[in-house]
Amino acid sequence: MAAIVHATGRSLDWIFFGEAPARDRVTLPDEEVPKTIQQDVLERSIAIVEQWLKDNNRIMAPDKKAHVVAMIYEFAMEDESAGETSIDSRRVGQFLRLVG
16 A cells, blocks of 8 residues: 555555545655556456456546555555465455445
8 A cells, every 4th residue: 555655646545545636646665666567467467457447338538547546556556465375356346346
């Protein structure tokens, strides 16, 4: 989450709900900023969002979809660092219902 806040310069409220005004840029120590993107995790994150949109007959604006994919990617990376091998579908489903 911190990496997304840092990269976008937006607040978590803005990222989650798209309604709050942009906040001041958050500065994080270099050790907290990811150095690379794991393509397989990114692909799974995109696929999850696309499938959820299709299953729920929803359309999402590209900018909002990009933020949602970024958040799901972050969830997946957190799960992976905790030793999980797959994305927590329950948590992702709850998140998508909130933002979708």
